[in-house]
Amino acid sequence: xxxxxxxxxxxxxxxxxxxxxxxxxxxxxxxxxxxxxxxxxxxxxxxxxxxxxxxxxxxxxxxxxxxxxxxxxxxxxxxxxxxxxxxxxxxxxxxxxxxxxxxxxxxxx
Ligand SMILES: [Cu+2]
Numbered sequence: 348x349x350x351x352x353x354x355x356x357x358x359x360x361x362x363x364x365x366x367x368x369x370x371x372x373x374x375x376x377x378x379x380x381x382x383x384x385x386x387x388x389x390x391x392x393x394x395x396x397x398x399x400x401x402x403x404x405x406x407x408x409x410x411x412x413x414x415x416x417x418x419x420x421x422x423x424x425x426x427x428x429x430x431x432x433x434x435x436x437x438x439x440x441x442x443x444x445x446x447x448x449x450x451x452x453x454x455x456x
Contacts (some may be wrong), residue, residue, distance in 0.1 A: 349387050369397065371431060372391075372392055372394060372395040373395075374397060374398045375380060375389055375391055375395065375396075375397050376394045376397070376398050376413070377389065377396070377397055377398070377399050378399075378400050378401060378402055379400065379401060379407050379423070380402040381402060382407075382438055382448075384449060384451035385447045387450065387451040387452065388451070388452045388453075388454070389452075389453055389454070390453075390454045391433060391453060391454070391456070392455070392456055393433065393435070394432075394433075394434055395432075395454050396432040396433065397430070397431050397433065398428055398430045398431075399423060399429050399430075400405065400428040401424065401428060401429075402426070403427055404426070404439065405421060405423055405425055405445075406424050406445065407408055407420055407422075407423050407443045407445060407446065408420050408421065408423060408444040408445065409423070409431055409441050409443070410441055410442055410443065411430070411439060412439075412441060412442065413442040415438075415439040415441060416435035416437070416439060417433050417434075417435065417441075417453075418431065418432070433453055433455045436455050437454075438452060438453075438454055439452065439453045439454075440452050441453070
């Protein structure tokens, strides 16, 4: 996915429960480099998204733990990136399907 596509996916979708718009919250970037999520702990606001950029040459995933609430990234090929929307508050832990020791946490307020 290119940068142009990314900016288009940051849509101005209203949160229907609150009627509040989250479009002004810019995505945060997490880099996947040398089999690590960097940073592996971030804090964001509900409705904010995270762009995971895979700088490795091998594919990775951002897969929620059983009790986490966000849509799995699917495979992010080497050199590619994927945006994940976090619209549930709480501690969202995730790992990579291929490398279970690769773990990260998004704290959604
Ligand atoms: Cu991996």
